[in-house]
Amino acid sequence: MIAERYINGAVLLGLIALPLLALTADEIFTITLTTRAVILALAAVGLNIALGIGGMVSFGHAAFFGIGGYAMGILAFHAQTFTPLDLGAVEIGGTKSMPVIWLVATLISALVAWVIGLLSLRTTGVYFIMITLAFGQMFYYFAISWGTYGGEDGLSIYVRNGFPGLNTLVPIQFFALCFTALCGALILQWRLRASAFGLALNAVRQTPQRVETVGLNPMRLKLVAFVISGAITGLAGALFADLNRFVSPTMFSWQLSGELIILIIIGGVGRLMGPVIGAAIFVALEHWLGGLTDYWHVWLGTILLLIVLFGRGGVIGLLTGKEGPHV
Amino acid sequence: MSTILIIEQVLNGLQFGVMLFLMAAGLTLIFGVMGLINLAHGSLYMVGAFAAAWVAGATGSFLLALAAALAAAAAAGALIEVVVIRRLYRAAHLDQVLATFALILIFSEGTRYIFGSFPLFLDVPDYLSGPVSLPGGIQYPLYRLVLIGVGLVVALGLWWLTAFTRVGIQIRAGENDREMIAALGIDISMLYTLVFAIGAALAGLAGALVGAIQSVQVGMGEPVLILAFVVIVIGGIGSIRGAFVGALLVGLTDTLGGIFLPEFFKLFMDNGPATQTGSALAAMSVYILMSIVLVLRPSGLFGARA
Numbered sequence: 001m002i003a004e005r006y007i008n009g010a011v012l013l014g015l016i017a018l019p020l021l022a023l024t025a026d027e028i029f030t031i032t033l034t035t036r037a038v039i040l041a042l043a044a045v046g047l048n049i050a051l052g053i054g055g056m057v058s059f060g061h062a063a064f065f066g067i068g069g070y071a072m073g074i075l076a077f078h079a080q081t082f083t084p085l086d087l088g089a090v091e092i093g094g095t096k097s098m099p100v101i102w103l104v105a106t107l108i109s110a111l112v113a114w115v116i117g118l119l120s121l122r123t124t125g126v127y128f129i130m131i132t133l134a135f136g137q138m139f140y141y142f143a144i145s146w147g148t149y150g151g152e153d154g155l156s157i158y159v160r161n162g163f164p165g166l167n168t169l170v171p172i173q174f175f176a177l178c179f180t181a182l183c184g185a186l187i188l189q190w191r192l193r194a195s196a197f198g199l200a201l202n203a204v205r206q207t208p209q210r211v212e213t214v215g216l217n218p219m220r221l222k223l224v225a226f227v228i229s230g231a232i233t234g235l236a237g238a239l240f241a242d243l244n245r246f247v248s249p250t251m252f253s254w255q256l257s258g259e260l261i262i263l264i265i266i267g268g269v270g271r272l273m274g275p276v277i278g279a280a281i282f283v284a285l286e287h288w289l290g291g292l293t294d295y296w297h298v299w300l301g302t303i304l305l306l307i308v309l310f311g312r313g314g315v316i317g318l319l320t321g322k323e324g325p326h327v
Numbered sequence: 328m329s330t331i332l333i334i335e336q337v338l339n340g341l342q343f344g345v346m347l348f349l350m351a352a353g354l355t356l357i358f359g360v361m362g363l364i365n366l367a368h369g370s371l372y373m374v375g376a377f378a379a380a381w382v383a384g385a386t387g388s389f390l391l392a393l394a395a396a397l398a399a400a401a402a403a404g405a406l407i408e409v410v411v412i413r414r415l416y417r418a419a420h421l422d423q424v425l426a427t428f429a430l431i432l433i434f435s436e437g438t439r440y441i442f443g444s445f446p447l448f449l450d451v452p453d454y455l456s457g458p459v460s461l462p463g464g465i466q467y468p469l470y471r472l473v474l475i476g477v478g479l480v481v482a483l484g485l486w487w488l489t490a491f492t493r494v495g496i497q498i499r500a501g502e503n504d505r506e507m508i509a510a511l512g513i514d515i516s517m518l519y520t521l522v523f524a525i526g527a528a529l530a531g532l533a534g535a536l537v538g539a540i541q542s543v544q545v546g547m548g549e550p551v552l553i554l555a556f557v558v559i560v561i562g563g564i565g566s567i568r569g570a571f572v573g574a575l576l577v578g579l580t581d582t583l584g585g586i587f588l589p590e591f592f593k594l595f596m597d598n599g600p601a602t603q604t605g606s607a608l609a610a611m612s613v614y615i616l617m618s619i620v621l622v623l624r625p626s627g628l629f630g631a632r633a
Contacts (some may be wrong), residue, residue, distance in 0.1 A: 057421050118398050123625045130560045131621050134614040141610035301432030310425040
């Protein structure tokens with residue numbers, strides 16, 4: 001059995017080495033694929049904070065992913081059409097600057113996560129799964145029927161947004177940005193778990209009654225975790241939109257919420273690198289199986305079924321021989 | 328906006344509601360008895376619709392098509408219960424969600440593999456097509472009235488089944504205490520397979536009936552599945568009565584919202600923005616209804632436990 005920290009190190013090294021190898025071999029598409037995996041991993045790291053540590057099975061995290069995407073889409077749309085963005089009381093201009101877009105995406109996702117969390121955390125179990133699903137669907141249908149920003153067709157952004165000092169149109173530079181964001185989120189998750197807050201949250205997942213008895217408020221702990229979780233997934237959404245230079249309501253779809261959970265399950269629930277391994281495997285499967293057969297979802301479904309039925313703890317659980325936390 | 332239009336829309340909403348009830352009844356029964364969230368219920372709806380379209384195409388008989396839908400969905404349901412679902416009853420909700428999500432992927436792609444990506448068509452038979460005149464001079468499609476009738480008959484039948492038959496008593500006992508009824512000598516796993524097959528057959532029936540007014544295609548089950556979840560969450564998971572009330576509420580809200588909300592906003596806004604705001608709100612209305620219900624009553628209207 002292999003210790004988890006070696007696995008973690010190997011995965012990070014692999015994520016750095018793969019695009020560099022691709023760069024020397026001039027395989028630009030591989031860099032784009034890796035970037036896709038990194039961004040999905042970032043979204044799943046966000047979800048893992050709610051799901052893996054906090055035990056909140058959110059089936060609506062696509063809402064935050066989509067909000068991040070649309071934050072980028074709307075700001076860049078106004079910048080590329082030179083129209084002001086009318087916020088009722090004030091009018092602001094659009095922007096093509098990534099740091100500003102990231103800030104907006106993160107803040108709005110956090111705000112929405114706070115509202116959704118406040119309402120949803122009144123419920124538990126299946127009801128929580130279903131109410132988060134319902135909120136996700138609400139945003140999905142809203143995006144479809146909101147014609148100003150493309151409705152069902154989505155929005156195309158013609159030039160990727162800029163980052164000071166970098167040329168984001170060069171795939172490897174954009175990859176570096178996304179990878180840095182992922183590392184930031186991983187460090188945050190790692191520190192969070194070890195902090196007093198993370199320990200309390202872990203305890204809330206296991207026995208909320210005891211946490212309440214020692215004088216902590218489980219609801220507030222969960223809400224804070226949910227907000228952090230939503231904000232990270234929102235940031236991933238903004239990056240994903242920038243990768244594709246396109247946003248559409250599918251970023252809000254419930255299949256995406258399901259896929260984010262799948263990433264975590266494949267890698268290992270509540271593990272630091274679980275989402276990263278899951279995302280890497282998912283993107284690899286999507287690419288290779290998708291190239292072999294049009295019906296690759298059958299195989300994805302079968303693999304998933306086997307993992308749920310027999311492979312408790314995902315890939316990391318399999319490699320370390322330890323099951324990991326239960327949700 | 329005339330009275331006739333309003334009545335027509337109310338009937339449309341009822342028709343949508345009772346079809347949702349067919350889906351939701353199975354879901355809520357399965358959750359109530361076995362404690363399982365079954366995302367693959369939408370796939371059983373799709374199986375029913377495809378079986379009906381295929382048999383109708385081969386034989387030309389709508390009744391045979393319906394029978395095929397019931398049989399195919401019940402058989403598919405019993406099969407996945409024995410092979411997969413049975414292992415999930417004691418698992419965490421997360422595992423149930425994922426495993427049944429995996430089943431959706433397998434069913435959808437499998438159906439695409441067999442029937443291709445193009446939609447199939449199932450026609451309303453001659454003797455059920457055409458409009459009928461209702462009192463008050465309303466012309467309404469006969470088939471939709473028949474759907475309402477079928478839905479109400481099924482609702483009554485389910486009530487009779489659970490309230491008065493031996494199987495119904497066993498099902499209700501199974502909801503309350505699994506060990507106890509096993510100790511009384513009832514084959515519990517047989518009972519579970521039966522309940523699952525009944526739920527699946529209802530979903531397949533709904534798929535076949537609705538398939539005749541929409542196209543039959545891969546992925547048709549998921550939008551209905553999500554609405555059926557909204558229904559059972561509003562009604563309280565496990566309650567058939569709740570599923571009935573929830574289904575009618577959701578059906579009426581969705582249908583009437585789509586027609587009347589844009590009109591409502593036109594009262595105090597310009598036409599363009601009013602239509603946009605109205606239809607956006609209408610698309611979200613069902614989910615807004617669900618969140619209001621859950622915030623006020625976290626375990627639904629008729630729900631006993633969370």
